[in-house]
Amino acid sequence: MRKIVYIFTPIFFIISILFYTLFSQNLWSSQPSEPSSKTNSHYQLSQFISPETCGGCHSEIYSQWQGSMHNLAHKDIIYNEVARASLVGLTNKDEIAEAEHCQTCHTPIGYITGYPLKTSDDIAKVADIAKEGISCDYCHSITGAYAVYNAQFKYAPGNGEDDPGVKRGPRKDAEPDFHLAEFSDFHTKSELCGTCHDVKHITFGTWLETTYQEWKSSPYSKQGVQCQDCHMYQRLGNPATGSTERAKNSGSAADGAKERDHIFTHYFVGANMAIPTKEGNKALLQMAEERLKNTVDIKIEPKSEGNSIVVRIKNIGAGHEVPTGLSNIRQVWLKLIAKDSKGKIIYTTGLPDDNGNLPNNTVIYTTIFGDGKGNPVDNLAKAKEIISNKRLKPMQEQIEKIDIGKFEGKITVEASILYRGVPQNLANSLKALKNMDIPVVVMKDVKSSVER
Numbered sequence: 001m002r003k004i005v006y007i008f009t010p011i012f013f014i015i016s017i018l019f020y021t022l023f024s025q026n027l028w029s030s031q032p033s034e035p036s037s038k039t040n041s042h043y044q045l046s047q048f049i050s051p052e053t054c055g056g057c058h059s060e061i062y063s064q065w066q067g068s069m070h071n072l073a074h075k076d077i078i079y080n081e082v083a084r085a086s087l088v089g090l091t092n093k094d095e096i097a098e099a100e101h102c103q104t105c106h107t108p109i110g111y112i113t114g115y116p117l118k119t120s121d122d123i124a125k126v127a128d129i130a131k132e133g134i135s136c137d138y139c140h141s142i143t144g145a146y147a148v149y150n151a152q153f154k155y156a157p158g159n160g161e162d163d164p165g166v167k168r169g170p171r172k173d174a175e176p177d178f179h180l181a182e183f184s185d186f187h188t189k190s191e192l193c194g195t196c197h198d199v200k201h202i203t204f205g206t207w208l209e210t211t212y213q214e215w216k217s218s219p220y221s222k223q224g225v226q227c228q229d230c231h232m233y234q235r236l237g238n239p240a241t242g243s244t245e246r247a248k249n250s251g252s253a254a255d256g257a258k259e260r261d262h263i264f265t266h267y268f269v270g271a272n273m274a275i276p277t278k279e280g281n282k283a284l285l286q287m288a289e290e291r292l293k294n295t296v297d298i299k300i301e302p303k304s305e306g307n308s309i310v311v312r313i314k315n316i317g318a319g320h321e322v323p324t325g326l327s328n329i330r331q332v333w334l335k336l337i338a339k340d341s342k343g344k345i346i347y348t349t350g351l352p353d354d355n356g357n358l359p360n361n362t363v364i365y366t367t368i369f370g371d372g373k374g375n376p377v378d379n380l381a382k383a384k385e386i387i388s389n390k391r392l393k394p395m396q397e398q399i400e401k402i403d404i405g406k407f408e409g410k411i412t413v414e415a416s417i418l419y420r421g422v423p424q425n426l427a428n429s430l431k432a433l434k435n436m437d438i439p440v441v442v443m444k445d446v447k448s449s450v451e452r
């Protein structure tokens, strides 16, 4: 009896360890802990190198990244005002927890090195390197992620300029002298981007931004077209969308380094035009416009269905829904004007009034969040549900039937799809944007005749 116990004990021991490891890993992957417990204050500010230093050799990449929304993520006036406003009037601790963790993604170096840990922390005390938003050494110190949302990254930064450590990127043959370099498959994939671009309410669990999930279920993910293939190929004149050629950008990654057939660009252009307008950054403005103008297609059916004009709209350019990201404040809408045979206007929809607001009959592609009882909320800290989510899915046709009332014979219909990053009434309520006309881009327009 005793012998058996002796033989079994070590085996049992080994089995329990195996079980423990498997079980705990399983737990780990199915219930990733929130970033606050995982990455909070684990690093020293002195470990990170300023983007200017990287720019000393990577001058072209540095100038592309400068002024990008990644560089401005912490300084962005719209972000700052919305973040401050989100904190006002909250009493529920779950809502406060959400409103207090914006800096996780908007000032990530600050967050992982211990300041600011809260949205309400004093901006003036934020270290210069953390004010630079999402910068070179932050992204290139990432090694992987625990889960693809809420910035749950794993990091291995170096120890400042004297010992910069390893910078991870797409090359297997890079031989820099200042720092070490390593190939990182993670940097070549959408998961790197998705770890910040999918945002989940930290207490209610509501999905607030889902760009990565939208991409994951799109035809682009099946074809292996990553975020980087559109967003890190773009430069002036080369919008690099799903409907345009994604032409390579030959050059060198560092001053004097070898020529390569493609160097990943770092403009990170989406659709933001309000901030580039405010900053006077004409190149980024033009690139956002070029991107938006290659995103949708629109067709008008030559025959009406009774009193209804049939319009077909298709997202042919974006690897995710349109709009994506903070889709509750972005507006994409259908403008339509119908004229009779004498040129007299008989119907309109989607024409902004003198204050820039859209009429009630407008078809708008956007997301509306609610408080859990069906009432819409603007403050996402209070978002317990999605009330409506009507957006343009990648490569799917959306059909709109617009009832224009009784009409006879042949009429002319002009239809367009428009984009603006901030509704005019929201802009008017923000100090920083007061009196600014929010740019509106015509993504696509058509004109044709329709018969009953």
Ligand code: HEC
Binding pocket: 076, 078, 079, 080, 082, 083, 084, 086, 098, 099, 100, 101, 102, 103, 104, 105, 106, 149, 150, 151, 195, 196, 197, 198, 199, 200, 209, 270, 272, 275, 324, 325, 326, 327, 381, 421
């Ligand atoms: C998990 C990462 C993450 C967290 C946490 C986060 N954001 Fe963001 N935020 C993003 C991403 C990604 C975008 C870009 C999406 C887009 O452009 O639509 C963004 C964009 C924004 C914008 C748009 C800015 C502009 O110029 O149009 C605002 C406003 C904003 N966030 C506010 C907040 C506030 C307020 C909080 C805290 C309550 C917060 N964010 C927390 C990732 C995050």
Ligand code: HEC
Binding pocket: 049, 050, 053, 054, 055, 056, 057, 058, 136, 137, 140, 164, 167, 168, 169, 170, 171, 172, 173, 174, 175, 176, 177, 178, 179, 181, 182, 183, 184, 252, 253, 254, 257, 258, 260
């Ligand atoms: C003294 C010049 C110099 C400085 C400063 C410098 N680099 Fe580099 N880096 C290089 C060179 C040279 C290469 C190799 C380029 C090539 O092979 O195409 C390189 C390559 C890289 C790569 C690609 C690695 C790979 O394996 O794919 C990354 C990422 C990178 N650097 C990031 C950074 C970051 C982040 C900083 C600032 C913390 C920085 N570099 C500062 C010279 C420098």
Ligand code: HEC
Binding pocket: 051, 054, 055, 058, 061, 062, 063, 065, 070, 134, 135, 136, 137, 139, 140, 169, 170, 171, 187, 188, 189, 192, 228, 229, 232, 253, 254, 260, 262, 263, 264, 266
């Ligand atoms: C938001 C994250 C992010 C930021 C910020 C960022 N990079 Fe990158 N960088 C990437 C990714 C991702 C790739 C590789 C893309 C791929 O392989 O698909 C890359 C590629 C590179 C490369 C290799 C380029 C090539 O084609 O050989 C260098 C060098 C580099 N980055 C330097 C920098 C420098 C310098 C900065 C700051 C001025 C910077 N990066 C900022 C994510 C980032």
Ligand code: HEC
Binding pocket: 069, 070, 072, 073, 074, 076, 079, 105, 106, 108, 134, 139, 151, 192, 193, 194, 195, 196, 197, 227, 228, 231, 232, 268, 269, 270, 271, 272, 325
């Ligand atoms: C550390 C978190 C983080 C990572 C990693 C990250 N982003 Fe972002 N990204 C943001 C935030 C936050 C913003 C919005 C900043 C703002 O508007 O204030 C943003 C903005 C953008 C925008 C501009 C959106 C607009 O409205 O114009 C694009 C495009 C973008 N990111 C693409 C990418 C791609 C592609 C990658 C991967 C290579 C990536 N991002 C990785 C956090 C991140």
Ligand code: HEC
Binding pocket: 190, 193, 194, 197, 211, 212, 215, 220, 225, 226, 227, 228, 229, 230, 231, 240, 241, 242, 269, 270, 271, 272, 291, 292, 294, 295, 317, 318, 319, 320, 321, 322, 323, 324, 325, 330, 421
């Ligand atoms: C097939 C090309 C393509 C791919 C792949 C792609 N995008 Fe985009 N992206 C676009 C186009 C086109 C736009 C402009 C239209 C729009 O605003 O949606 C855009 C806009 C954006 C915006 C601004 C959103 C807005 O509406 O204000 C963000 C943020 C963004 N992309 C992030 C990402 C991330 C993160 C991924 C990967 C998960 C990704 N994109 C994959 C083409 C692409």
